[in-house]
Amino acid sequence: MRDIYIYNTLSRKKELFEPVSKGMAGIYVCGPTVYGDAHLGHARPAITYDVLVRLLREEGYKVRYVRNITDVGHLENDADSGEDKIEKKARLEQLEPMEIAQYYTIRYHRAMDKLNTVPPSIEPRASGHIIEQISLVQKILDSGYAYISNGSVYFDVRKYNTDHKYGVLSGRVIDDMISNTRTLDGQDDKHFPLDFALWKKASPEHIMRWPSPWSDGFPGWHLECSAMSEKYLGREFDIHGGGMDLMFPHHECELAQNTASRGCGGVKYWMHNNMITINGQKMGKSYGNFITLEELFTGNHKLLAQAYSPMTIRFFILQAHYRSTLDFSNEALAAAEKGLKRLMQACRDVMKLTADEGAPSIAEIAENREKIFSALCDDLNTPVAIAHLYELVRLVNQIKDKTSKINAEDLGLLRDSFKDIVMDILGLEDEQAESENAGMFDKVIEMVLEVRRQAKKNKDYATSDKIRDRLSEAGITIKDTKEGTEWSI
Amino acid sequence: MRDIYIYNTLSRKKELFEPVSKGMAGIYVCGPTVYGDAHLGHARPAITYDVLVRLLREEGYKVRYVRNITDVGHLENDADSGEDKIEKKARLEQLEPMEIAQYYTIRYHRAMDKLNTVPPSIEPRASGHIIEQISLVQKILDSGYAYISNGSVYFDVRKYNTDHKYGVLSGRVIDDMISNTRTLDGQDDKHFPLDFALWKKASPEHIMRWPSPWSDGFPGWHLECSAMSEKYLGREFDIHGGGMDLMFPHHECELAQNTASRGCGGVKYWMHNNMITINGQKMGKSYGNFITLEELFTGNHKLLAQAYSPMTIRFFILQAHYRSTLDFSNEALAAAEKGLKRLMQACRDVMKLTADEGAPSIAEIAENREKIFSALCDDLNTPVAIAHLYELVRLVNQIKDKTSKINAEDLGLLRDSFKDIVMDILGLEDEQAESENAGMFDKVIEMVLEVRRQAKKNKDYATSDKIRDRLSEAGITIKDTKEGTEWSI
Numbered sequence: 003m004r005d006i007y008i009y010n011t012l013s014r015k016k017e018l019f020e021p022v023s024k025g026m027a028g029i030y031v032c033g034p035t036v037y038g039d040a041h042l043g044h045a046r047p048a049i050t051y052d053v054l055v056r057l058l059r060e061e062g063y064k065v066r067y068v069r070n071i072t073d074v075g076h077l078e079n080d081a082d083s084g085e086d087k088i089e090k091k092a093r094l095e096q097l098e099p100m101e102i103a104q105y106y107t108i109r110y111h112r113a114m115d116k117l118n119t120v121p122p123s124i125e126p127r128a129s130g131h132i133i134e135q136i137s138l139v140q141k142i143l144d145s146g147y148a149y150i151s152n153g154s155v156y157f158d159v160r161k162y163n164t165d166h167k168y169g170v171l172s173g174r175v176i177d178d179m180i181s182n183t184r185t186l187d188g189q190d191d192k193h194f195p196l197d198f199a200l201w202k203k204a205s206p207e208h209i210m211r212w213p214s215p216w217s218d219g220f221p222g223w224h225l226e227c228s229a230m231s232e233k234y235l236g237r238e239f240d241i242h243g244g245g246m247d248l249m250f251p252h253h254e255c256e257l258a259q260n261t262a263s264r265g266c267g268g269v270k271y272w273m274h275n276n277m278i279t280i281n282g283q284k285m286g287k288s289y290g291n292f293i294t295l296e297e298l299f300t301g302n303h304k305l306l307a308q309a310y311s312p313m314t315i316r317f318f319i320l321q322a323h324y325r326s327t328l329d330f331s332n333e334a335l336a337a338a339e340k341g342l343k344r345l346m347q348a349c350r351d352v353m354k355l356t357a358d359e360g361a362p363s364i365a366e367i368a369e370n371r372e373k374i375f376s377a378l379c380d381d382l383n384t385p386v387a388i389a390h391l392y393e394l395v396r397l398v399n400q401i402k403d404k405t406s407k408i409n410a411e412d413l414g415l416l417r418d419s420f421k422d423i424v425m426d427i428l429g430l431e432d433e434q435a436e437s438e439n440a441g442m443f444d445k446v447i448e449m450v451l452e453v454r455r456q457a458k459k460n461k462d463y464a465t466s467d468k469i470r471d472r473l474s475e476a477g478i479t480i481k482d483t484k485e486g487t488e489w490s491i
Numbered sequence: 492m493r494d495i496y497i498y499n500t501l502s503r504k505k506e507l508f509e510p511v512s513k514g515m516a517g518i519y520v521c522g523p524t525v526y527g528d529a530h531l532g533h534a535r536p537a538i539t540y541d542v543l544v545r546l547l548r549e550e551g552y553k554v555r556y557v558r559n560i561t562d563v564g565h566l567e568n569d570a571d572s573g574e575d576k577i578e579k580k581a582r583l584e585q586l587e588p589m590e591i592a593q594y595y596t597i598r599y600h601r602a603m604d605k606l607n608t609v610p611p612s613i614e615p616r617a618s619g620h621i622i623e624q625i626s627l628v629q630k631i632l633d634s635g636y637a638y639i640s641n642g643s644v645y646f647d648v649r650k651y652n653t654d655h656k657y658g659v660l661s662g663r664v665i666d667d668m669i670s671n672t673r674t675l676d677g678q679d680d681k682h683f684p685l686d687f688a689l690w691k692k693a694s695p696e697h698i699m700r701w702p703s704p705w706s707d708g709f710p711g712w713h714l715e716c717s718a719m720s721e722k723y724l725g726r727e728f729d730i731h732g733g734g735m736d737l738m739f740p741h742h743e744c745e746l747a748q749n750t751a752s753r754g755c756g757g758v759k760y761w762m763h764n765n766m767i768t769i770n771g772q773k774m775g776k777s778y779g780n781f782i783t784l785e786e787l788f789t790g791n792h793k794l795l796a797q798a799y800s801p802m803t804i805r806f807f808i809l810q811a812h813y814r815s816t817l818d819f820s821n822e823a824l825a826a827a828e829k830g831l832k833r834l835m836q837a838c839r840d841v842m843k844l845t846a847d848e849g850a851p852s853i854a855e856i857a858e859n860r861e862k863i864f865s866a867l868c869d870d871l872n873t874p875v876a877i878a879h880l881y882e883l884v885r886l887v888n889q890i891k892d893k894t895s896k897i898n899a900e901d902l903g904l905l906r907d908s909f910k911d912i913v914m915d916i917l918g919l920e921d922e923q924a925e926s927e928n929a930g931m932f933d934k935v936i937e938m939v940l941e942v943r944r945q946a947k948k949n950k951d952y953a954t955s956d957k958i959r960d961r962l963s964e965a966g967i968t969i970k971d972t973k974e975g976t977e978w979s980i
Contacts, residue, residue, distance in 0.1 A: 066590070100613045100723065101555070108610055111600075121597055124589045130619025133701050212622050234589060442980070443932055445965035450939055452961075453954060465942060472941075476934035491931070 003061045006379045008241070009325060011249065011272040012171055016381055021240045022270065027063040028239035029055060030231040030269075032248055033125070035072040036106035037087045040113045041292040042278050042315070042330065043245070043285040049316055049429075050275045050324040050382065051243045052119040056427045057378050068234045069122035071110075073103040074129045074210045075202075075223045082192070082199040082222065089209055099210050100129075113295040116312040118429045124234050128226035132212045135221040135229045138263055139200045139214075147262040151191040153203030153217030159196040162258055168196075171257050171272060172250035198255050200225055224255035232260075232268065242269040246276050247284065275324040280305070282329065293330070307332040310339065313433050317342040320384040320428055346432050348395040349420050351402050352413075361407035370394050371419045378427060387423070394419060451480070451487045492550045495868045497730070498814060500738065500761040501660055505870050510729045511759065516552040517728035518544060519720040519758075521737055522614070524561040525595035526576045529602045530781040531767050531804070531819065532734070532774040538805055538918075539764045539813040539871065540732045541608040545916045546867050557723045558611035562592035563618045563699045564691075565712045571681070571688040575709070578698055588699050592618075602784040605801040607918045613723050617715035621701045624710040624718045627752055628689045628703075636751040640680040642692030642706030648685040651747055657685075660746050660761060661739035687744050689714055713744035720757065721749075731758040735765050736773065764813040769794070771818065782819070796821040799828065802922050806831040809873040809917055835921050837884040838909050840891050841902075850896035859883050860908045867916060876912070883908060940969065940976045 006019040021027050031051045034044055055067050078084030085093075092099040114121070128135075139155050142148040147162045148155050159168055160180060169176035176196070183195050199222035204211040211218045231239060244253060253272065260268035277284045285292050293303050301309030310318075318338035322328040370393045377386035394416065400406040408416065424430050450469060457465040473480055473489070480489045495508040510516050520540045523533055544556050567573030574582075581588040603610070617624075628644050631637040636651045637644050648657055649669060658665035665685070672684050688711035693700040700707045720728060733742060742761065749757035766773045774781050782792050790798030799807075807827035811817040859882045866875035883905065889895040897905070913919050939958060946954040962969055962978070969978045 066587070098555070098613065098723065100615070104611070104613050122593070124587065124593050126589070127616075127619055130616055132622055137702070213626070234587065442965045442967065443935075446932075446935060446939065446962065446967070449958065449961040449965070450935065450942075453939075453942060453958065456954065465945065469938065469942065472938040473935065476931045476938070478931070478935070 003063070004375060004379045006057070006061065007381050008271045008273060009381045010270075011274050012267070012269075014173075017271065019240075019271065021063070022236070022238055025062070025064060027058045027065045027241065028235040029058075029065060029067045029241045029243065030227065030235055030239065031067070031069045031122070031242075032227060032244035032252070033069040033071050033122075034106075034110050035076040035087055036103045036110060037076075037091045038106060039294040039296060040110050041285065041294045042298065043292060044110075045113075045117060045295060045315055046278055046319055046324070046328070047243065047245050047275050048114055048119050049117060049319045051273075052117075052429060053320065053378075053382060053384065053427060054241070054243070054273075055120060056429055057382070060422065060427055061379075066124070066235065067120070067122045068124045068126065068231065070226060070230055071103070071107055071125060071127045072223070072226065073100070073107075073127050075221045075226065077223065082202070086208070086210065086220070092209070103127075103129075109296075116295070116299065117316055118312065118431050120429075126226075126230040126234065128221065128230075129210065131226060131230050131233065132221065134233055135225045136201070136212075136214050138225060138229045138232075138259065139216075139221075141263040142200060142259060145262050147258075148200055149193065150216055151193070153219065154191050154199060155201040155216055156192050156197040157200055157255065157258065157262070158193070159198070159258070160194055162262060166258070166261050168258055169254065172254045174250060174254070198222060198224060198251065200259070224252055224259060227252075227256050228259040228263070228268070232264065237264050238266055238268055238270065240269075241271045241273060243273040243275070246274040249274055276327045278319075278328050278330060280330045285330065305332075308336070310335050311433050313346075313430055314339045314342055316428075317345075317430060321388060323385055324382055342430070343434070345391065345395060345424065346430070346434055348398040349424055349432060350434075352398050352417050352420050355398065355401050355408065355413060355416075357410035357413045358407040359409065361409040361412070364397065364406070364408060364412050366393065366397065367412055367415050367419065371415070371423075374419075374423055384428070387428075391423060447478070447489055451489065455487070492552070493864060493868045495546070495550065496870050497760045497762060498870045499759075500763050501756070501758075503662075506760065508729075508760065510552070511725070511727055514551070514553060516547045516554045516730065517724035518547075518554060518556045518730045518732065519716065519724055519728065520556070520558045520611070520731075521716060521733035521741070522558040522560050522611075523595075523599050524565040524576055525592045525599060526565075526580045527595060528783040528785060529599050530774065530783045531787065532781060533599075534602075534606060534784060534804055535767055535808055535813070535817070536732065536734050536764050537603055537608050538606060538808045540762075541606075541918060542809065542867075542873065542916060543730070543732070543762075543871060544609060545918055546871070549911065549916055550868075555613070555724065556609070556611045557613045557615065557720065559715060559719055560592070560596055560614060560616045561712070561715065562589070562596075562616050564710045564715065571691070571711065575697070575699065581698070589618075592616075598785075605784070605788065606805055607801065607920050609918075615715075615719045615723065617710065617719075618699065620715060620719050620722065621710065623722055624714045625690070625701075625703050627714060627718045627721075627748065628705075628710075630752040631689060631748060634751050636747075637689055638682065639705055640682070642708065643680050643688060644690040644705055645681050645686040646689055646744065646747065646751070647682070648687070648747075649683055651751060655747070655750050657747055658743065661743045663739060663743070687711060687713060687740065689748070713741055713748060716741075716745050717748040717752070717757070721753065726753050727755055727757055727759065729758075730760045730762060732762040732764070735763040738763055765816045767808075767817050767819055769819045774819065794821075796825070799824050800922050802835075802919055803828045803831055805917075806834075806919060810877060812874055813871055831919070832923075834880065834884060834913065835919070835923055837887040838913055838921060839923075841887045841906050841909050844887065844890050844897065844902060844905075846899035846902045847896040848898065850898040850901070853886070853895070853897060853901050855882065855886065856901055856904050856908065860904070860912075863908075863912055873917070876917075880912060936967070936978055940978065944976070 007016045008019050010017045055065050058065050073088060076087050078087055088099045088102050092102045148157050162168055163176055201214060201216055201219055201221060203217035203219045210220055257267050280291050283291060293305060297303040298310050298315055299312060318335055321338055370390045373390040374387045377383040401408050454466045454469045470480055478489055478491055480487050496505045497508050499506045544554050547554050562577060565576050567576055577588045577591050581591045637646050651657055652665055690703060690705055690708055690710060692706035692708045699709055746756050769780050772780060782794060786792040787799050787804055788801060807824055810827055859879045862879040863876045866872040890897050943955045943958040959969055967978055967980055969976050
């Protein structure tokens with residue numbers, strides 16, 4: 003096992019990864035709220051933490067990877083008011099909320115499969131853990147950091163802030179926020195604007211509701227992650243990942259809930275991926291500028307110049323460091339497509355190379371392999387890893403062009419490196435295998451038509467007619483035009 | 492909407508389907524216990540109720556199709572003792588039970604996708620509905636048909652049987668069973684052997700446990716279906732499906748729970764598919780004679796003579812009526828494969844037929860179409876429907892062979908019939924589309940090699956060499972041998 007360094011949002015520096023239990027890694031990642039199709043902004047955390055899981059497994063860790071499905075409690079304005087996002091969608095489409103959740107969960111899984119992300123070890127649903135969430139609310143009430151108001155329960159941020167520091171994760175100076183915020187005028191159940199809901203009393207028309215000691219209602223959005231991460235990963239676990247937009251209020255509240263109920267923050271390493279932007283603006287469902295993954299895969303969106311394959315999207319995301327913003331453009335995606343093509347060609351070529359017995363050892367294979375792993379272990383620095391990977395691509399091309407030779411041992415290491423890094427850790431699949439066969443077919447047909455043209459020129463009509471008839475039997479129609487011969491299946 | 496008749500296990504006769512709400516159909520089907528791979532015995536209910544859902548939708552019903560995932564509470568011996576099946580698997584593999592459930596849920600979904608079954612509208616998990624189950628236990632306690640014993644809660648079968656009839660669904664004469672059964676000797680928490688668990692107190696090492704008014708424990712196996720069907724389909728809903736092996740005790744207990752808590756059986760039509768047998772014996776995980784779907788798809792099992800495609804399995808199952816037993820054999824599957832091939836060929840051929848303007852109308856198209864729908868609406872009589880479908884296949888072949896002619900209107904109806912029946916209702920997909928393209932490629936290459944042979948015979952070496960070189964460029968190697976020319980990619 004190599005040393006792995008992770009940038010911890012909590013300490014704002016890279017730290018050596020030292021898991022709670024030797025050889026094990028417990029990871030919790032915030033998954034989707036299932037009320038719409040996954041977009042490019044969902045692909046980034048999915049792929050980032052997928053590479054983390056793959057790297058840890060490659061390094062020999064036994065990984066338990068938990069990613070939740072939010073199917074209740076996420077209100078429209080991400081604060082504590084507005085309609086539940088899923089209930090609203092269900093109401094508009096005249097369906098039961100769980101039909102909406104099921105529909106978009108299936109579509110999310112399909113999109114994630116296309117992106118070749120490994121499924122989580124456990125995928126808990128918020129609605130499936132109401133008991134655990136009610137028990138957590140009770141613990142926070144018992145610890146004195148929450149209050150009941152009209153059947154709802156709220157987290158008491160001011161009280162918590164006097165004993166602990168609210169804002170440690172996001173770096174917000176909450177004291178200032180508190181002193182700058184006027185108390186509420188009594189229209190709200192909250193005592194104070196920064197307080198957040200742990201349990202909400204359901205209005206009469208609300209469908210998703212469960213009995214609790216305080217009211218028939220539903221859990222607050224932040225609660226599920228505290229409850230389910232503790233259930234499946236323990237009181238203190240290793241890594242919590244998510245998008246930077248979740249840092250505040252979601253993760254800040256989660257950390258406060260953990261501290262109030264368990265007496266510790268619960269998470270050793272908080273990781274946050276940066277946003278994908280379009281013309282510098284965050285991409286998100288609530289911004290209306292999002293492109294769904296399906297639209298990207300089909301090219302069916304006004305902002306798209308073409309379709310981009312799942313692996314192009316994956317490579318595009320990996321070409322940037324996860325903590326940098328990544329701006330969407332057709333140019334950048336086309337460049338990723340081109341770079342990926344070169345890389346995958348090398349993956350195929352390396353398998354076809356032959357070893358030369360007398361060839362001297364090539365030190366740069368092991369060197370680059372080590373640089374790549376170092377970069378990956380250095381807070382998942384995929385762009386640096388990919389740069390070194392291209393050194394290996396260059397080497398493959400030299401050997402293919404016979405400007406270099408390679409011995410059997412080196413060739414073995416080179417092949418292993420492509421497999422370990424490209425396939426196993428970066429998770430890139432060869433999408434061209436199929437389209438390559440299609441290309442082969444095209445070439446054969448073009449050749450056949452050329453032979454036919456030549457036969458006609460030689461007045462060998464027996465041959466030219468035979469070719470036309472046999473193609474037709476096989477299901478291929480040809481048509482002679484002024485510009486040449488067209489063919490179709 | 493045609494009249495649909497369903498054999499109701501409860502009345503032991505076919506009944507006209509009259510839904511609770513006009514135009515809507517609520518269906519609940521017992522899904523898998525996720526502790527092992529899906530086998531042929533799981534494919535049958537999945538495909539049977541899939542065709543039911545497809546037929547109802549084709550007839551214009553708005554269908555809510557609920558199929559559960561059992562991830563807790565199903566004990567080893569299907570009665571109330573032994574270890575939880577999922578916990579046992581988790582213990583053997585040193586995993587958390589939810590990791591086992593997730594692993595096999597994903598594999599189940601993949602197998603179901605291959606069989607082209609439509610996903611359920613809602614797929615509730617037993618572990619995600621503990622509150623609903625606890626509330627149901629409380630209702631049954633309140634109604635007097637359950638008792639608490641050492642922290643567990645049991646259904647009081649004798650008490651229930653005095654007021655209602657226990658055994659109405661399975662047709663067992665419970666009075667005889669009761670009088671023939673000696674009371675327990677006190678080693679069991681149950682008062683009486685036929686009583687069944689509603690809530691089980693968890694032993695200290697048991698992982699899956701939740702707080703309840705009676706103990707930290709887990710729900711009895713039968714409880715989830717009563718609780719979740721009521722939650723998502725209402726107090727009384729239309730159709731409950733499942734395998735015949737679930738009729739007793741599972742569905743019998745479910746019906747008793749419903750009656751004890753809701754005051755009615757809850758289900759209008761109980762449907763049960765018969766079993767798949769191997770040499771006359773039921774196929775099941777607990778019998779050790781099961782063949783998983785993956786093994787069938789790959790042919791990787793000692794009982795299998797070859798691999799069988801998902802659509803062959805689907806067609807094999809549809810060739811028998813769902814209430815008949817279906818005996819597994821390689822011969823029967825090979826016959827299904829052949830029959831399917833003929834059917835799919837007709838599906839492709841019908842699209843290529845051309846209409847003849849003057850052709851007289853062919854009455855048997857509409858007649859057979861109607862016979863097929865009548866058979867399907869007659870308690871899903873798929874074998875009769877398929878027999879009539881072959882009449883349409885015969886017609887397609889006659890027109891293809893030019894022994895019959897068809898006018899445009901009839902051709903439209905014929906095409907629609909294949910689409911509506913084969914694709915939409917029977918849910919058969921064309922698996923040959925891909926392999927047909929492969930066949931096309933083979934034909935072209937054979938023709939190219941023949942042209943090359945002819946060129947060589949004519950001493951036109953420019954052409955024969957050009958063909959060899961261009962094939963090689965395209966990635967196809969040819970080798971001249973005594974027997975002829977071999978080619979490979």
